[in-house]
Amino acid sequence: MDARIQDLPFDPATLQRLSPGLINSHHQNNYGGAVKRLNAIRSALSTQAFATAPGFQLNGLKREELIATNSMLLHELYFSNLGGDGVTMEPAMKLALDANFGSVERWREEFVAMGKALGGGSGWVLLVFQPREGSLVNQWAADHTHAVAGGVPILALDMYEHAYHMDYGAAAGAYVDAFMSNIDWAAVYGRYQRAVHAASEPFGAAQDEIADAVLLDVRRAGVFEQATAMLPGARWCDPAAVGRWAAELPADREVVVYCVYGHEVGRATAMRLRAAGINARYLRGGIDGWQAAGRPTQTKGTST
DSSP states (O other): OOOOOOOOSSOGGGSSSSOHHHHHHIIIIIIHHHHHHHHHHHHHHHTOOTTTSOHHHHHHHHHHHHHHHHHHHHHHHHHHHBSSOSOOOOHHHHHHHHHHHSSHHHHHHHHHHHHHHTTTSOOEEEEEEETTTTEEEEEEEOTTTOOOTTOEEEEEEEOSGGGTHHHHTTOHHHHHHHHHTTBOHHHHHHHHHHHHHHHHGGGEEOGGGOTTSEEEEOOOHHHHHHOOEEOTTOEEOOGGGHHHHGGGSOTTSOEEEEOSSSSHHHHHHHHHHHHTTOOEEEETTHHHHHHHTTOOOEETTOOO
């Protein structure tokens, strides 16, 4: 079955400092060309006699298939990034960047610098979720073929000249700034949330499974400040600073973390702790599910 060219998920006229002509050309010629090339390569492969085909011929087709496939997928990710104001961000997305880079500003500084460093060359800058460590990393990529093995890209910046030359000529840095002002952070957050949920599912703990565990409340600081209740025996740890307090946890005890609903804050924290050698899980349903089940809590600030 042939790959299908996907429509743009936004109106190009709504973008800031990226012209409709540039976006439409990029989508139709470069992205569309990659999809058509991939279909042609797949067609050629379907007629190959693999047992007798020369090695160089098979190697060439499979190499080109990889390049065309990743070009298609990364372009689709690139276009799905766009259409936002570049600023508005879910609190949980901000927390993820704070936890992994120190601050949103520090993440942005690195990501932008990587893009500008590719100016005049070619490649991609990707924000990737790494399931092994439950972390986010900025990744350099070239020729559509480089990837963090097992990683899930959630944000992509195209630094091939076709992405900007119609509007900016050789001024790649100005294009990077324009791209940053158009990021749709709601879309990025949705991809991050789905990636975390898929990778963390084996590490969930049911409410009846946490009696002997060290309990950590990892609700975001602002949420915890407004809360009045917490699980009995739990203590609060800032999820934006896992790297600072993970070493204080006992290596011979199970640790269960909980957030409000058992979504990406608790899940990602548990994964980062597991990468640090802690036997950590997250509480399914979070404290909201715990309270809905009628289970006991304690007033915040008291001890058991």
